[in-house]
Amino acid sequence: MFQEERLISIVNYLKTNKRITVDLICELYDVSRDTARRDMVKLEEQGRIIRTRGGAILPTLSKEVWNYDERLQSEPSSKINIGKTAAALIQDGDYLMMDSSTTVLHAATAMNAKHNVVVTSSIEIAAILARKKDTTIHMLGGVLDNKHHSVYGAKAIEMLNDYHVDKLFIGTCGITEDGLSAPNEEDCYLVRAMMKHADQVIVLADHSKFGRRLFHRVVGFESIDILVTDQALSPEIKEKLLASEVEIVLAGGENEHD
Structure with a gap:
């Protein structure tokens, strides 16, 4: 050999x-x-x-940080299915918040609800929602991250104080038994601030995100309400999620329970 x-x-x-x-x-x-x-x-x-x-x-720390177009091309069919399932959770008249995740982008694309108000840090999601009738869009201000097509910084976090929404949709770069993680601090600060201004936190994550741990921990499972994913979870991580009373929704399937 x-x-x-x-x-x-x-x-x-x-x-x-x-x-x-x-x-x-x-x-x-x-x-x-x-x-x-x-x-x-x-x-x-x-x-x-x-x-x-x-x-x-094997290394336990993932150091890959892809740009927006690379993330958009990763697991496209899984993300589309998750996005459609997540969009079905949106009701007419809901006030929403959406981060710059490419999976959340597919939820925005699949939205059929009417008379929604959406706050977002993503210029791509704002562009998609601009084509939908009866949707009011609030773009966060701040510094534009050219690599990830999103706004970040102190100004964006400050603007969040002016809003409160029914549902927050976020993606994640990694999920382990310790919770959600991201490659940089700015993502963590903005997502944590968004969570403070939403009644319900919904995480969208395809199977490739599980088992990946990145440099910065965002939050533990106690901070989220619903996880939408595309494949059955390992017993270990499922147990942790259910212990935190997180509802697990499989794209195109039934909710997971004990």
Whole structure:
């Protein structure tokens, strides 16, 4: 087996078994300890593993930060289905708040409710809602993030004090048993401020977000009311969500219960 084939196999083993040792690499691939160590050094240089005493684990911290167009192209069918399911939660006359998530964008696209008022930090969502009749849009002011097509900063947070809505729709970059996480502080501050001005917090997240932990923790599950996703959850994270009385809604399916 060539080294690159072994490296792929080692990473796949770690995805299932969480940890691998030098001795186990020797046993699985019939190589010397020196070869096993070289494999681990190579994987560490590539950022694919974290070396531990006598072995290795997968990194628990996700450092990828995609731009808006890249996020929009990620898991498009899942996001469309989640967006349609989330849009069905919107009633005529609801006052809403929407962040700049690309999954929330699909909820805005699928909206059929009438006479809604929407506060948003997303220039893309504002553009979509501008094409819908009987929808009033309030754009948050502040600094425009060219990479993510959204507004952020102290001015945006200050403006939120002027509003209160029935429902807040947000996305997330990562979900673990500790809650929601994001790659930068500005996202955290704005989302937390939005939560203070909404009666109900609805999180939209496709299956690729689960198990991803990013640098900044946004909130724990106790701060959200509904999670809309596209696949059944692991028993561990489902237990945590239900313990916090979060309603789990599967796109195109029934709600999950105990």
